[in-house]
Amino acid sequence: MLRGELEGRDLEEYVKERVWLTTLEKAQNWARKNAVWPLGFGLACCAIEMITVIGSPRNDISRFGAEVVRGSPRQADMIILSGRVSIKMAPIVRRIYDQMLEPKWVIAMGACSSSAGMFNNYALVQGADKFLPVDIYIPGCPPRPEALMYGILKLQKLIEEQPDLSWRERYRSHGTEEVA
Amino acid sequence: MPDATELELIAQEVRARHGDDVVVGTTYYREQATLEVKPEAVRDVIAGLRERYPLLMSVHGCDYLPEEPRFGVHYQLLNMRNPDRLCVKTRVGLENCEVPSIVGIHPGANHQEREVYDMFGVVFKGHPDLRRILMPEDYEGHPQRRDFPMGGEPVLFTHNEHQMPRWYD
Amino acid sequence: MTDRPLDIPYREREKSVTMERLERPDLPIEGTTVPQDTELFTINLGPHHPATHGVLRLLCTIEGEVVRDLVPLVGYVHTGIEKSCEKQSYWKVIPFVERMDYLSYYFNMGAYCMTVERLLDIEVPRRAEYLRVIHWELNRISSHLFWLATSMLDVGAITMLWWGCRERDYVLDLFEMSSGQRMHTRYFQIGGVVEDIPPGFDRKVRDFLALLRTRLDQYEALLDKNEIFLQRMKNTGIVSEERLLELGVTGPLLRATGNPWDLRKAMPYSAYADFDFKIPVGKVGDNYDRYRVRMEEMRQSAAIVEQALDGLPEGPWITNNRKVALPPRHELATSMEALIHHFKLVTEGMRVPPGEAYVAIESPRGELGCFVVSDGSSKPARVHMRDPSFVNLQALRDMAVGGLIADLIVAIAMLDPILGGIDR
Numbered sequence: 001m002l003r004g005e006l007e008g009r010d011l012e013e014y015v016k017e018r019v020w021l022t023t024l025e026k027a028q029n030w031a032r033k034n035a036v037w038p039l040g041f042g043l044a045c046c047a048i049e050m051i052t053v054i055g056s057p058r059n060d061i062s063r064f065g066a067e068v069v070r071g072s073p074r075q076a077d078m079i080i081l082s083g084r085v086s087i088k089m090a091p092i093v094r095r096i097y098d099q100m101l102e103p104k105w106v107i108a109m110g111a112c113s114s115s116a117g118m119f120n121n122y123a124l125v126q127g128a129d130k131f132l133p134v135d136i137y138i139p140g141c142p143p144r145p146e147a148l149m150y151g152i153l154k155l156q157k158l159i160e161e162q163p164d165l166s167w168r169e170r171y172r173s174h175g176t177e178e179v180a
Numbered sequence: 181m182p183d184a185t186e187l188e189l190i191a192q193e194v195r196a197r198h199g200d201d202v203v204v205g206t207t208y209y210r211e212q213a214t215l216e217v218k219p220e221a222v223r224d225v226i227a228g229l230r231e232r233y234p235l236l237m238s239v240h241g242c243d244y245l246p247e248e249p250r251f252g253v254h255y256q257l258l259n260m261r262n263p264d265r266l267c268v269k270t271r272v273g274l275e276n277c278e279v280p281s282i283v284g285i286h287p288g289a290n291h292q293e294r295e296v297y298d299m300f301g302v303v304f305k306g307h308p309d310l311r312r313i314l315m316p317e318d319y320e321g322h323p324q325r326r327d328f329p330m331g332g333e334p335v336l337f338t339h340n341e342h343q344m345p346r347w348y349d
Numbered sequence: 350m351t352d353r354p355l356d357i358p359y360r361e362r363e364k365s366v367t368m369e370r371l372e373r374p375d376l377p378i379e380g381t382t383v384p385q386d387t388e389l390f391t392i393n394l395g396p397h398h399p400a401t402h403g404v405l406r407l408l409c410t411i412e413g414e415v416v417r418d419l420v421p422l423v424g425y426v427h428t429g430i431e432k433s434c435e436k437q438s439y440w441k442v443i444p445f446v447e448r449m450d451y452l453s454y455y456f457n458m459g460a461y462c463m464t465v466e467r468l469l470d471i472e473v474p475r476r477a478e479y480l481r482v483i484h485w486e487l488n489r490i491s492s493h494l495f496w497l498a499t500s501m502l503d504v505g506a507i508t509m510l511w512w513g514c515r516e517r518d519y520v521l522d523l524f525e526m527s528s529g530q531r532m533h534t535r536y537f538q539i540g541g542v543v544e545d546i547p548p549g550f551d552r553k554v555r556d557f558l559a560l561l562r563t564r565l566d567q568y569e570a571l572l573d574k575n576e577i578f579l580q581r582m583k584n585t586g587i588v589s590e591e592r593l594l595e596l597g598v599t600g601p602l603l604r605a606t607g608n609p610w611d612l613r614k615a616m617p618y619s620a621y622a623d624f625d626f627k628i629p630v631g632k633v634g635d636n637y638d639r640y641r642v643r644m645e646e647m648r649q650s651a652a653i654v655e656q657a658l659d660g661l662p663e664g665p666w667i668t669n670n671r672k673v674a675l676p677p678r679h680e681l682a683t684s685m686e687a688l689i690h691h692f693k694l695v696t697e698g699m700r701v702p703p704g705e706a707y708v709a710i711e712s713p714r715g716e717l718g719c720f721v722v723s724d725g726s727s728k729p730a731r732v733h734m735r736d737p738s739f740v741n742l743q744a745l746r747d748m749a750v751g752g753l754i755a756d757l758i759v760a761i762a763m764l765d766p767i768l769g770g771i772d773r
Contacts, residue, residue: 040399044426044769045451045532047403048495055498056514071399086772088316089404089425092396118444122323122331123315123429142532209704210467236597237709238735242722256707256718256735260608263616267707288597291743299431314424314772324432331429 026160032077032103033159034065036152039076041096043083046110049142050082059145061152073099078155080148081132084112085125094131105159107151108134111141187213190232190266197228204271214267219253222270223280226255233257233266236286241296245326249273251300255282272302281307299324387412396425402499402761403768407745414753419746427772434732438698439465442732444535446719449734450770451532452495455481455488456712457734458537460719463618464708465539468701468723471673476664477541478620483554483657484527484536485619486650490561491520492713493643497568500762504581506572516564519557526550539699540674541667551658558651565647572640582637586748586760590634596747597740600715601642602764606634612711619710624656639763646713673699698727707735714738714765736770 006014038061042050053059054069061067070076073096085093097106108128111117114137116126128134135158138151191206194215202221207214217225226236238256249271257266272279281304282289293304294313301322304310312319321328334340394407404425410418430449434442446461447454459481466473473481498513521531527546528534536543572578590606603610611628613621629645631638667674675694676687701723709718715737722731741764748760 041397043404044428045448048451048532051499052514052518055510056518057511058515058518073397084426084428086425086427088427089396092425096397116332119428119430119433120330120332120335121429121433122329123427123432124332126333144531210470210706212467212706214705235594237599237716238597238707238718238720238740240720240733240735242705242720242731242733244722244730254707254720260610260615265707265709286597287595288740288743291739295739312424314427316424323429326435328432330432330436 029160033156036066036078036105036156036159037068037070037076038066039073039079039096039100040069040071041079041081043081043085043089044112046082046112046142049145050080050109050148053145053148056145059149061149064149064152064156066152073097074101076100077103078105078107080107080109081113081128081134082109084117084119085128086123087125090125090131093128097132105135105155106132107136107138107155109138109148109151110143111139114139117141183211184208184213187215187266190229191215194225194228198224212265212267214254214269216269216271219270219272219279222253222255222268223282223285226257226268226282227285229257229266229268230285233259233264235260236282236288237265239282239289239292239296241300241302241324243300243324243326244271251277251302253279253296253302277301278303278305280305283307298322301325389417402766405761405766405768405771407757407761409749409754409757411754416749416752416754416757419749419757421742421745423742423768423771425772426768428769430773431732431734434729436728438727439701439729440539440694440698442729443537443539444533446732446734447533447535448769449773450712450714450717450736450738450767452492452767453488453712453714453717454533455484455537456710456717458535459485459619460708460710460712460717460734461721461732462537462539463710464706464719464721465701465723465729467706467708468704468721469539469673469699471540471668471670473541473619473668474665475620475662476545477666477668479657479661480542480546480666481537482620482624483654483661484524484542486653486657487520487523487554489650489713490647491517493647494520496643496713496765500759500765501572503758503762504578506575506578508571509568512564512568516561519560523550523554523557526553538667538674540670541665543667545666551661554654554658558655561651562648565644569644579637581755581759582635582640582763584633584635584637585752585756586636586763587634588744588747592747593634593744596743598715598744600711600713600737600741601639601646602715602741602744604628605631605638605642607632612709612716616709618708620657623660624653626650626653626656636759636763643713700725700727701729709735712737714767714770715741734770734773736773738766738768738770742766742771 053061079097079100108114112119113128116124136151136155138147140147187206187208191203195203198221202217202225204216204218235258236255237258240254242252244250244252250273252269252271255268257268270279279302281293291313293307294310296302297304297310298312298314299322311317315323389410389412391408391410394409396404396406406422406425408420408422409416430445434445437445443458443461447457449457494513494517498510501509524534525531527550528536590608593603593606599610607630609628609630614628626649629642631642671690676690680687681691703723703725705722707718707720709716717737718735720733721729724730745760745764749757
């Protein structure tokens, strides 16, 4: 096809339709956002809605590239904290998060992992962002599967546009670090 | 449910078998029968009631704080043949917080007595493996007691936002 | 075993969960006879594991591929719900309590509401009882469908995940139609249900039930003749009926051994005495029987829902006692007493005379009991749920010891533990 059959303008049009010119960062972000593999990690009731999103034919996230749920944190990109994080579980979640390889993202799904929800008591960590940097918070108790998909899409937009910005810079929330 | 007269008969039987002062009282409230016994005699009473109520459904505790003795331990017994429930209850105070364990009679009480120990601090003598089950192993305190604080953190409103550390900066 | 456990130092008391078998593999385990020269290996099926149905941690001592000992460690999702309930008024406890056993939320609500109604000694109108039964049985169907989806995923029949979740979505649509929310609907209130069902609900439920029957036939056609499935499930995880009764296990696990104990028939509560349904029981008590019992229970639940819809009486859906239930909104404009009742209920809550009560219902996993102590004020003094999964977990050791690791995974799946109920 390219051995001289098109000339001049036709050739330019042909090439423009078929070849993209972009920066490496944009290509990398595009590839990363369309293949965010979640870690299979469910804690409590929100895990049921998460399994509905992953496993139900009606709302499924495999059309967004997130179908491959990895069992091991070393192979996963994203952890969806679905459910209440108790004080016994918090060090384990932190260890799993540390085992994930960069780049990694955290979605706090539901009211209990965003801010302990309605359980303002001795047994829960009041929000997972006390020990993990969270990128997306999804409210709801439990959030609808569509809400979780919207959160994942928002995460994809985030990866595409501002991948390096940590959430503390983006929301100007310095001063929320826990001093241990 | 055993009705009120049957409950009195059961109490009489228990008194006849284990001694007169073992039964502290009987309650028949809203068609539910409760037999209150002394803490030391719990194991014997439940073993003695085994022909009438062979199954243990639940062991749970309660903190009746302003009243003494403070902790109550309830045993829910069930009879499957003619369906019937009976609650056996004991009260222990804070100083002498010990109840004999019934794991030898009903192995299903294992986890449930551990939960009562974890939440209230009632020690079950003779329990094979008395450790905390719900809270982390090195937790101090017994959360479900009435004088244990609720925990958590104060909720951020406009009237106290300046007392909280500077979240808006 | 000692008479004074508190005399032993605290770290010593945790000896049962050490890894000392790594250094001393010749230590005998109680209850088994293991020859002296075998090597026992203790591994941790940790809280984060794809097959543990939540955050259940198991310390397994295995010899090769055979499981010799099993210690379950729970508490990783302990939320302190029972303590939080003590500072809420009685009707505000309902959203807390329904998040315990998070697959069977109507049952949690139902047990609590029935206990408080027993303490208050009020009657629930007939229509509300029938609506409660309809929602209970629909929830039983959705809980069993989700159990089917996830446990068949563990066994290896991955298609069932898609199919089970698809059917469950239909049930959640029905819940959304009646109460506005898919899960954790806060639909039951003390005295009845919060609101009547909308007009198209009846037809949609009947359509769904007709669909469910054909789908259940498809599931059985897929699984029941599959050689791999049968080999994994038949004759594995057998526990005798006496042992289960000693442990206090109820529900489909007990019914699979042949004991037809079901609180809906044995000690009927609510409107169950009006319906005609059978209790499926198994023969041997292995994993295959547990699977068959639950599949058949779904069909029986569908029959109950149809009978309830056929016989649904007219009438109020919540009690008329204004001290317990909110008055309807149109009365607030005309009647002063209604306004005062509304105000008292919303700000302070209802007052319950002092006493204690324990009421048990049959949830998809067994006997779910609720124990409420009231001290005369508007907040409960103690709310405790006797959760079936918490007691059933003690049977896991008997189910898995002596079998292979693969059988352990199937045993956990067939046990159907819900960690929210275990840990509360």
